[in-house]
Amino acid sequence: MDRLRGNDRCWCGSGRKHKKCHGDVRVLQRPPVQLGAVSAPREVPAEIQRPDYVSVGSITTDTGYQVHTPEELERMRVACRVAAEVLSTTGAAVAPGVTTEELDAIAHEAYIERGAYPSTLHYGGSRDYPKSICTSVNGVVCHGIPDDRPLAEGDIVNVDVTAFIEGMHGDTSATFCVGALDVATQGLVETTREATLRGIAAVAPGEPLVRIAEAIEPFAASRGYSVVREYGGHGIGRTFHAAPHINHCITPGDSQRFETGMTFTVEPMLTTGVDSYRQAGDGWTECLVDSMPSAQFEHTVLVTDVGVEILTVDSSGRSPAGTLADLEAEATPA
Numbered sequence: 001m002d003r004l005r006g007n008d009r010c011w012c013g014s015g016r017k018h019k020k021c022h023g024d025v026r027v028l029q030r031p032p033v034q035l036g037a038v039s040a041p042r043e044v045p046a047e048i049q050r051p052d053y054v055s056v057g058s059i060t061t062d063t064g065y066q067v068h069t070p071e072e073l074e075r076m077r078v079a080c081r082v083a084a085e086v087l088s089t090t091g092a093a094v095a096p097g098v099t100t101e102e103l104d105a106i107a108h109e110a111y112i113e114r115g116a117y118p119s120t121l122h123y124g125g126s127r128d129y130p131k132s133i134c135t136s137v138n139g140v141v142c143h144g145i146p147d148d149r150p151l152a153e154g155d156i157v158n159v160d161v162t163a164f165i166e167g168m169h170g171d172t173s174a175t176f177c178v179g180a181l182d183v184a185t186q187g188l189v190e191t192t193r194e195a196t197l198r199g200i201a202a203v204a205p206g207e208p209l210v211r212i213a214e215a216i217e218p219f220a221a222s223r224g225y226s227v228v229r230e231y232g233g234h235g236i237g238r239t240f241h242a243a244p245h246i247n248h249c250i251t252p253g254d255s256q257r258f259e260t261g262m263t264f265t266v267e268p269m270l271t272t273g274v275d276s277y278r279q280a281g282d283g284w285t286e287c288l289v290d291s292m293p294s295a296q297f298e299h300t301v302l303v304t305d306v307g308v309e310i311l312t313v314d315s316s317g318r319s320p321a322g323t324l325a326d327l328e329a330e331a332t333p334a
């Protein structure tokens, strides 16, 4: 596929070369994120239901396609609405000087208030994830652990929320801007949001899963961005991480098909530079090797009789990760 190159005219219509506009490395590049100190895991009141990997220490729920009865779907809607509300509440607190640890505390309180368990807390068996959200700053592609590093003006931070309530998990994330942002980094964030929504809009019953990647990868490439290949979306519902694996990059042999009633996530990560990364010593944080910024958005979606519905929205149908109505209103030429 054709990827926008440095000497091409920028995708934004400025008339400038890409490398002097949204692809300007001198503007995009920032120092590698220094990991800070991680505090003790937060407590969850005993009356809140735990997922199996916490209560019995292993995953006992089915890891196949998460297709729901009408009654299960109602519970799934609750988990997804709670996740969207926790994401909005936490995102509203993003500001220069705020630590990701403080964001974790705000999110934790928001889950508990709603009777939900933070799905990431003590997830991962022996790796035991210690926090209630993931916070991935700048060149951290995903799974950043909230710590005592204050956010700085011009940073971007992905906040990833998963709520477990009524026996169901709902998973959503958005990348938030810290204070005023340069236009190049802003372009990455806006493009990633649009790419996510375009991928979701391509879902329809009977169609192959590759429709999502076909909607995301060429669109990202047309703006000079790469899509991280190794991390995909996943089935979600009774089980946090279930089938199918959702590729955001076009993958030969990706022939499974969407079925009405399935729920899964769409969550592409876009990078401005190289898309190779390595894991930090904490066993979780995935850092891009070039420290250029990356962004990610995520929704849990439902395959309907005729198309797709985003489940991770608040009670008024809104989300910081955007909606299909937003996509219709804002779609830009690819």
Ligand SMILES: [Zn+2]
Residues within 6 Å of the ligand: 010, 011, 012, 013, 014, 018, 021, 022, 023
């Ligand atoms: Zn531009």
